Amino acid sequence: METNEDHERFTRLLIEHEPELLRCILIAVPNRSDARDILQECSVSLWRKFENYQPDRPFVPWALGFVRIEIRRFLRKSAHRKQLTERAAELILEDQTKATSELEHRKAHLQECLERLSNPQQSLIDGYYRKEYSVGDLSQQTGQTVDAIYKSLQRIRRSLHDCVEAKLRGAQA
Amino acid sequence: MNRENSEHWHELIQRHLDGLASDDEVGELSEQLETCSETRSLYLKLQQIHAILLSGEFDDPPTDDVEDSGINPKRLQTTNRVLLTVAVVALIAVFSQAFLIRDSRNEIITVTSVSGPIAWTGDGGRVTNELAVGEKLPGGTMELLAPDSFVEFAFEDQSTVSLAGLSAITISTEQSDTPSKRQKELHLRHGRLSASVQKQPSGRPLLVHTPSAELTVLGTQFDVETVSDSTRLTVNQGRVRLKRLPDGKEVDVPAQQSVLASLEDQNGLSPRKRNSPVTDWQSDLREDVVKGKWISRLWGVGAKLKMAVANGEMTKDAAIKAYKNAAHFDDSTGSVWTVPSPVGALIVLSPRRSMEQPVQLSANTRVLVRGQAYSQDAMQIGLSVGYPDGGFAGKYSTLIPSSKLAGGVEFELEIPLSRFHNKKNPDRSPIGCELTDWWCVAEASAARFEITSVELTDAPVTEKP
Numbered sequence: 341m342e343t344n345e346d347h348e349r350f351t352r353l354l355i356e357h358e359p360e361l362l363r364c365i366l367i368a369v370p371n372r373s374d375a376r377d378i379l380q381e382c383s384v385s386l387w388r389k390f391e392n393y394q395p396d397r398p399f400v401p402w403a404l405g406f407v408r409i410e411i412r413r414f415l416r417k418s419a420h421r422k423q424l425t426e427r428a429a430e431l432i433l434e435d436q437t438k439a440t441s442e443l444e445h446r447k448a449h450l451q452e453c454l455e456r457l458s459n460p461q462q463s464l465i466d467g468y469y470r471k472e473y474s475v476g477d478l479s480q481q482t483g484q485t486v487d488a489i490y491k492s493l494q495r496i497r498r499s500l501h502d503c504v505e506a507k508l509r510g511a512q513a
Numbered sequence: 514m515n516r517e518n519s520e521h522w523h524e525l526i527q528r529h530l531d532g533l534a535s536d537d538e539v540g541e542l543s544e545q546l547e548t549c550s551e552t553r554s555l556y557l558k559l560q561q562i563h564a565i566l567l568s569g570e571f572d573d574p575p576t577d578d579v580e581d582s583g584i585n586p587k588r589l590q591t592t593n594r595v596l597l598t599v600a601v602v603a604l605i606a607v608f609s610q611a612f613l614i615r616d617s618r619n620e621i622i623t624v625t626s627v628s629g630p631i632a633w634t635g636d637g638g639r640v641t642n643e644l645a646v647g648e649k650l651p652g653g654t655m656e657l658l659a660p661d662s663f664v665e666f667a668f669e670d671q672s673t674v675s676l677a678g679l680s681a682i683t684i685s686t687e688q689s690d691t692p693s694k695r696q697k698e699l700h701l702r703h704g705r706l707s708a709s710v711q712k713q714p715s716g717r718p719l720l721v722h723t724p725s726a727e728l729t730v731l732g733t734q735f736d737v738e739t740v741s742d743s744t745r746l747t748v749n750q751g752r753v754r755l756k757r758l759p760d761g762k763e764v765d766v767p768a769q770q771s772v773l774a775s776l777e778d779q780n781g782l783s784p785r786k787r788n789s790p791v792t793d794w795q796s797d798l799r800e801d802v803v804k805g806k807w808i809s810r811l812w813g814v815g816a817k818l819k820m821a822v823a824n825g826e827m828t829k830d831a832a833i834k835a836y837k838n839a840a841h842f843d844d845s846t847g848s849v850w851t852v853p854s855p856v857g858a859l860i861v862l863s864p865r866r867s868m869e870q871p872v873q874l875s876a877n878t879r880v881l882v883r884g885q886a887y888s889q890d891a892m893q894i895g896l897s898v899g900y901p902d903g904g905f906a907g908k909y910s911t912l913i914p915s916s917k918l919a920g921g922v923e924f925e926l927e928i929p930l931s932r933f934h935n936k937k938n939p940d941r942s943p944i945g946c947e948l949t950d951w952w953c954v955a956e957a958s959a960a961r962f963e964i965t966s967v968e969l970t971d972a973p974v975t976e977k978p
Contacts (some may be wrong), residue, residue: 351836355819355829366564367557370530375567380812416742416776422532422539428546432560435553446561469566494527500562 350390353399354383360400361407367436368411368429372472382410408433445511446504453503461496468493519555526556530563620649621686621695622666625673628937629662630856631655652685657704659856660804660952661895661908668697672710672719677905678897678950679804679861680704698722705738705949707904726774729754733768736903738865740803745865747771747787749903757782790873790901790947796967798849800867803950805860805964809847848884848965853958858890860964861952871947874898877971878930882953886918887961894926894953896933898946906946909933918962 361382365375385406393402411433415423424432457465467473467481475493479486525542528534534542545552627644634640635653644650644664655664657680665675666684676682681702686695696717699706702724710719712732721728723739726746733751737744746755748766756763757774762782766772770784799807818832827835851858864872874896882894895910911932918924935941951967 348833351815351833355815355833358819363561363564366567367560370560370563370567371532372567380809383812383815384809413777422534422536424529424539424546425543428543431546432553432556435550436557443561446558447565450562450565465566490531490533493531494524497527497559497562498523501559504562505558 346390349395350387353403354386357400357403361403364404364407364433364436365411367432368424369414374414378407378410378414381413382406385410404437442508445508449504449507450500452507453500456503457496457499461492464489464492465496522552522555523559526559530560620651621697622650622668622684624648624650624664624666626663626665626675628664630658631662631664632658650684652683654681654683656681658854660859660861660897660950660954661910663905663908670711670713672697672708672713674699674706674708675905676704676706677908678705678952680706682706696720701737701739703739705736705905707736707899709734709904725758725776727756727758729756734903736899738863740866742777743773743775745771745773747903755782788870790871791868792873792875792878792969792971794864794868794872794948794969796862796864796951797867798862798964798967799847801862801864802849803861803863803866804852804854804952805849805862806852807847807849812847848963850964851953851955851960851962854954856954857958858955858960858962859952860954860962861950862967863950864948871901872969873901873945873947874930874943874969875971876930876944877973878969879971880926880928880930880933880951881966881968881970882926882928882964883924883966884962884964885923886920887963888955888957888959889915889920890918890955890957890960890962891915892918892953892955892960892962894928895951896943896948897950897952898943899949901945901947905949907935907938907941907943909935909943 358379362375362379365378365382366372369375369378382403386403389406393399408430411429412426415426415429423429454462454465464478467478468475473481475486475490478484479489482489484492522542522545525534525538529539529542546556624644624646627646630642631644632640632642633644633650633653633655635651650666655676657664657676657678660678662679663675663677665673667673668686674682681704683700683702685698685700697713697719699708699720700722706721708719708721708730710730710732713719713730719730721730721737723737723744725739725742726744728735728737728746730753731751733753734749735751735753736747736749739745744755746753746766748768748770750768752768753766754763755766755772755774758776764772764782764784766784769787771787772782772784774782799809814836818827818836821827822829822832849860849862851860853859880894880896886892892913892915893910894913895908897908898906900906911928911934913926917926930943933943935943948969951969953962953964955962
């Protein structure tokens with residue numbers, strides 16, 4: 341039987357850890373809209389089973405079990421829709437679990453690397469990710485071809501990747 | 514992984530993360546990820562960048578709380594348009610390819626009735642949105658784009674198939690010089706099909722494939738409804754064999770019985786006698802939604818409060834308190850929002866998803882709809898109905914003027930059945946028919962409606978004190 345205290349505790353935990361859960365879903369399901377749907381289903385499952393949650397244990401690892409179930413369910417349902425196989429998704433999630441200790445460093449480095457981008461590059465990333473413009477929208481706004489915009493996006497992300505890796509290697513050295 | 518390989522996977526992973534990789538490319542990537550830990554490592558690194566940017570963790574606090582409540586119309590519109598385009602393009606690509614290597618010369622069906630928007634992709638990739646009665650078609654894919662779309666076609670042996678509402682089907686026959694001996698195959702991707710099948714040649718039953726089942730038909734009348742993970746078969750005459758995928762379990766379904774084959778529930782697969790109809794229906798919005806965006810109350814309230822905290826309008830503690838007071842944590846409560854579609858902003862609900870009994874319409878039936886409008890648009894509310902002994906009986910609709918749906922104001926509509934009209938057959942009555950779909954549509958794709966309750970009742974109206 342859930343109580344008001346349970347409600348409050350669950351709400352706090354969900355609000356606090358939602359970005360981590362969303363990030364984990366995006367690993368296997370990169371489409372933001374699909375990932376949000378999965379998170380919604382997941383939050384319902386989490387609430388249903390919240391009485392089983394042990395408050396002295398960390399919330400995220402417990403919640404990630406439910407996230408995986410919902411991801412698996414989604415992938416099975418949408419097997420016809422250009423998704424990774426369940427096996428590939430499982431392996432990536434397993435690898436990701438092993439690499440969590442590095443994540444906070446990566447985030448910090450990524451923020452620094454983003455700041456080093458030129459203004460047009462920052463504007464492109466901002467348009468694509470934060471304002472959620474499509475490549476077509478960005479092409480119309482800038483007068484560049486769709487292909488040129490997409491190539492630029494790929495190059496920027498490649499440079500962000502290289503920058504983060506270089507910073508990680510530097511820190512380790 | 515050598516440099517050339519690395520470039521290849523870099524590009525393919527990015528294309529996958531952007532949703533641009535083809536089926537073949539995603540298959541290739543999956544295979545590589547299953548076998549190569551180095552590629553998985555690269556995938557994770559690129560994906561982390563993508564996910565952190567997508568999850569908005571570096572964003573400035575947003576200024577528009579509607580935009581960030583998870584129901585941003587632009588976001589929904591864009592996502593759905595992109596998905597629809599990708600799906601249609603993929604479908605066209607896959608099936609035009611498939612039919613190029615099949616029987617590309619012969620016409621195998623004749624359209625006998627058609628209404629509403631329908632996309633047809635036939636041999637060699639011929640695409641048309643204008644099917645006409647009497648038109649003869651080869652194998653291909655038919656997609657019904659609106660809740661009131663309808664098509665009926667006949668094979669050469671006079672077996673007829675009809676589809677209604679949002680449905681997609683691929684039609685093919687094997688190659689044979691004798692048309693009557695060709696084996697017919699239907700792939701029902703989603704939606705509802707009703708068929709009346711003549712006795713088929715020995716050893717060549719008509720096959721109906723769905724994502725969750727395969728039906729073998731020798732000669733009978735039956736209805737099939739399929740969604741991504743389940744198929745419901747109702748046999749009206751004769752007998753149909755159903756094989757559940759993927760466990761291969763088979764069952765023969767006799768007349769007046771139905772069976773549900775589900776990918777989720779792999780337990781029993783027993784036909785059941787059709788239930789007696791009821792005349793009242795209260796929609797279970799979460800279960801019944803066919804088209805539309807279901808948002809749980811838990812999610813909707815949480816998202817709005819979260820944004821209020823991010824905007825500095827509330828403290829975290831105050832938001833949590835407000836959330837606790839507002840939400841009852843009943844995860845089945847919520848509402849359904851219109852989503853853009855080629856025919857406008859749309860919601861479709863099917864009572865068959867949550868009800869075992871059919872819902873029968875009577876002369877006293879009233880339709881009660883509650884919700885909220887977020888734009889000043891007129892809305893058409895419709896009912897799709899079927900005959901109690903199988904087959905589609907028609908579409909009935911009524912127009913709610915925009916004056917009754919003021920933007921930002923909650924509405925409550927009570928509409929008697931007599932207000933619903935069949936545009937194609939104005940004299941036909943829905944009384945005695947069974948409800949298959951409830952739908953509402955606004956012409957403008959950007960129109961936004963939230964439906965919080967849909968009910969059908971024939972109980973007498975009680976006087977309000």
